[in-house]
Amino acid sequence: MSIDARIVDDLIANDISFVTTVPCKQLAGVIAEIDTRDAIRHVPCTKEDEGMGLCAGAFMGGKRPAIIMQNTALGVTVNTLATLIQYYRLPLPMLISYRGELREPVACQVEMAVHTKAILSQMNIPTYHFHRQSDADELDPILKYTFMCNKPVAILTDATFWGGYGDQ
Amino acid sequence: MIRSEILRDMAPVLKDRLVVCNIGIPSQELHAIQDEPSNFYMLGTMGLASSIGLGLAVAQKKPVIVIDGDGSVLTNLGTLATIGNTHAPNFILLIIDNGSYGSTGDQPTYAGQRTSLAEVARACGTERVVECRGEDAGQALQRALEAGEKTVIVVKCDSGNAKMPVITMDPVTIRDRFMGAVQAE
Numbered sequence A: 001m002s003i004d005a006r007i008v009d010d011l012i013a014n015d016i017s018f019v020t021t022v023p024c025k026q027l028a029g030v031i032a033e034i035d036t037r038d039a040i041r042h043v044p045c046t047k048e049d050e051g052m053g054l055c056a057g058a059f060m061g062g063k064r065p066a067i068i069m070q071n072t073a074l075g076v077t078v079n080t081l082a083t084l085i086q087y088y089r090l091p092l093p094m095l096i097s098y099r100g101e102l103r104e105p106v107a108c109q110v111e112m113a114v115h116t117k118a119i120l121s122q123m124n125i126p127t128y129h130f131h132r133q134s135d136a137d138e139l140d141p142i143l144k145y146t147f148m149c150n151k152p153v154a155i156l157t158d159a160t161f162w163g164g165y166g167d168q
Numbered sequence B: 001m002i003r004s005e006i007l008r009d010m011a012p013v014l015k016d017r018l019v020v021c022n023i024g025i026p027s028q029e030l031h032a033i034q035d036e037p038s039n040f041y042m043l044g045t046m047g048l049a050s051s052i053g054l055g056l057a058v059a060q061k062k063p064v065i066v067i068d069g070d071g072s073v074l075t076n077l078g079t080l081a082t083i084g085n086t087h088a089p090n091f092i093l094l095i096i097d098n099g100s101y102g103s104t105g106d107q108p109t110y111a112g113q114r115t116s117l118a119e120v121a122r123a124c125g126t127e128r129v130v131e132c133r134g135e136d137a138g139q140a141l142q143r144a145l146e147a148g149e150k151t152v153i154v155v156k157c158d159s160g161n162a163k164m165p166v167i168t169m170d171p172v173t174i175r176d177r178f179m180g181a182v183q184a185e
C-alpha cells in the first residue's frame, strides 16, 4: 500500500472526517488520496490560520478535524495556535511537510526549517518527526494521543520520509 | 445606528441560534445584551469568526450565524473565497460594517472608504449577498434564515461602542456550553 493511502487510512480509522489543506508538493499525494474518500470532507483553505479556524468550528460541530500544511506557514499560525486552539483546548493534528531539511533543493526553505522545531517547542506543542517510512507506524497512536489530550500536535514529515524530490 | 443598537435589535432573531461572535467589543456587547450557551465568544484571534462559523456549518446541520466586523474580515479576506466555494446552505455571515476598527479606538478601515465587502463577497462566489442599513439588519437576518441558503449580509452603520464589561468566562467553559448547545435537540 502507498504511504499516502496508509496515512489517510489512519486518519479515517481515528474518525477524522474534516480536513483542510494548503497544498505542498510533498503532500500532494495525501491530498489527492483524501479526495477519493467519502469519509472525509475536504475544505481547502487560503491560509493556514484560516484553516485552523475551520478546524475549530468543525470540532465544535462534532467532526474530528486535521490540517495539512507546510512548515513555512508555522509563523502565521502562532497567534491562532495560542489564542484559539490551545486557549479553548481544541485537539488538532497538524500533518506538516517539513521543507528545508536534508535533500532540500531550495535554499530559502532552510530559513524557516531552522525555526520550525524551536517555535513548536516554545509553544509546548508535542512534535513528532517522520524521517523513515517506518516512522509512520506511529501515526495511529499520535492521532489517538491528540484526541486524548485535546492539544495541537505536530507531525513533521521531511524529504527523506517522502523519498526525496525525484530527480533533484 | 451603532453596533450595540443593531445587536439589541437583532437579539430576538439570534435567540437560541448558534452564533459565533467576533473578538473584542462585539462579543462583550452580545454577552451583555443576551448571553446564551449557543453564543461562541471569541476572546482572541482576530479575523477567524467567519472561518470558525464555516467549519461549524459544514460539520452539522443547524443554521450558523457569524457576527463579524469589517476590520476583522479585512484581516482574513481569503475567507470570502473559501465561503464562496464551499457548499454550506446553513451558513450566514453578518458583517457589521461600521467602517472602523471599533475595538481599538475607531480608526478608519478601507471598508469605510473605497472597498465594498459586499462586492468582494459576490466576486468571491457567494450568490446571496445582501447589503442593508442597521435598521434593517434583523429583518435581513430573519429572511436569510428562512431562505435556507448561504448568505453574506453587510450591515452599513455608524461607528461607536457601548461600554460593556470584559468577558471573564473561561474559554473552556464557553466552548463546552457551546458544544452542548450544538448537540441539543
Ligand SMILES: [Mg+2]
Binding pocket: B069, B070, B071, B096, B097, B098, B099, B100, B101, B102
Ligand atoms: Mg468595524
